[in-house]
Amino acid sequence: MFGMSKKIAILGASRGFGRALSLEAAGASKSELLLVSRKQELLTSLKLDVENLGSRASVLCSDFNVKVDQEEVLRVLxxxxxxxxxxxxxxxxxxxxxxxxxxxxxxxxxxxFIFAARVLHFCLKNQSFVKQFVAIGSSVCEQSADINAASYSAAKHALLGLHKTVSIEEPTFDFRLFSPSYMDTDMLPPSAPVRLEKKVSSPKAVAMELLYWLEQPGYKNAHMPLSDI
Ligand SMILES: NC(=O)c1ccc[n+]([C@@H]2O[C@H](COP(=O)([O-])OP(=O)(O)OC[C@H]3O[C@@H](n4cnc5c(N)ncnc54)[C@H](OP(=O)(O)O)[C@@H]3O)[C@@H](O)[C@H]2O)c1
Structure with missing residues (x-):
């Protein structure tokens, strides 16, 4: 039997911040991870990396834009x-x-937004085992305009709105919103001006910050917007 302390599901795990977070979580303590996103090859290599760090991993390929895939994720959860x-x-x-x-x-x-909100709903309905749900916001665009990224910005505003209300409605459940600033991932184009201004954090550093923050009981139901570096 794997004598483990934590079972963590990471949705959007294969690249960027989710991948860095998976590796940090696997290295920080012996954990059992469920890693979910679309790309099989990336998930398979991540699983190996996680196992080399002494944790266990299972993977699920899923496209969160597809309804039947969403249902499958909830079933696997x-x-x-x-x-x-x-x-x-x-x-x-x-x-x-x-x-x-x-x-x-x-x-x-x-x-x-939509699938994040649905997974939160699932977590609230399954508090017998889920103790904490964490959504990733964006300190760049969840409270202000983001020119040329209207739908993305609107979805991040929606996540913040959801968090404001549900964190009060459900005080015994721990729903946190962690909102990074710019990170060095595929999402940020190579030509993005913030890269030249050196305002971009490494996903690994941000992942470490998140994992530390999640262990702090005083921040139950909190929102953590990070500022630029
Ligand atoms: N990068 C930044 O500057 C920045 C700043 C503030 C906030 N954020 C937030 O941080 C989080 C991580 O962003 P990131 O920069 O790591 O982005 P990223 O490099 O684009 O990675 C996105 C992750 O989500 C998965 N994903 C994308 N579409 C999916 C779909 N339809 N179904 C399932 N999985 C899907 C991708 O895996 P597959 O391709 O394998 O599906 C990948 O693992 C996001 O919520 C983002 O909004 C990022």
Whole structure:
């Protein structure tokens, strides 16, 4: 038997912040991780990396923009019974709102907000095993305009709105919103001006900060917006 302390589901695990977080969580303590996102190859290599750090991992390929895939994730979560669920996936099209196809905005809403909100709903209904749900916001755009990223920004505003109310409605459950600033991931284009201004954090450093913060009981139900470095 794997004598373990933590069962963590990371949704949006294969790349960027979710991958860094998976590796930090695996290295910090012996954990059992459920790693979910679309790309099988990346998930398989992440699973090996996690196991080399002494933790255990299972993977699930899923597209959060697809309804049947969403249902499958909830079914697997029911079987896995995580005590912590961290929703990292997010994104959206870049450009003026009207210049982008509706399907691209729908994708942004589904992946950045709708499925996160649905997973929160699942967690609240399954408090017998889930003790903490963590959503990843954005200190860049959840409370202000983000020109050329309207649907992404709207979805992050929605996450913040959800957090404001549910964290009060459900005081015994621990729902946290952690909102990074710019990170060095695929989401940030190589030509992004903030890269030249050296305002970009490493996902590893931000992941370490998140894991430390999650262990602090005084921040139950809190929102943590990070400032630029
Ligand atoms: N990077 C930044 O500057 C920045 C700043 C503030 C906040 N954030 C937030 O931080 C979080 C992580 O962002 P990131 O920079 O790591 O983004 P990223 O590099 O684009 O990675 C996104 C992750 O989500 C998964 N994902 C994307 N679409 C998916 C879908 N349809 N179904 C399932 N999984 C999907 C991707 O895996 P697959 O491709 O395998 O599906 C990947 O693991 C996001 O919530 C983002 O909004 C980022």
């Amino acid at each position: 029911s079987d896995f019974k995580p005590d912590k669920v961290i929703y990292c996936a997010g994104g959206g099209p870049h450009g003026p709102y009207a210049s982008k196809k509706w399907e691209d905005h729908q994708w942004a809403y589904n992946v950045t």
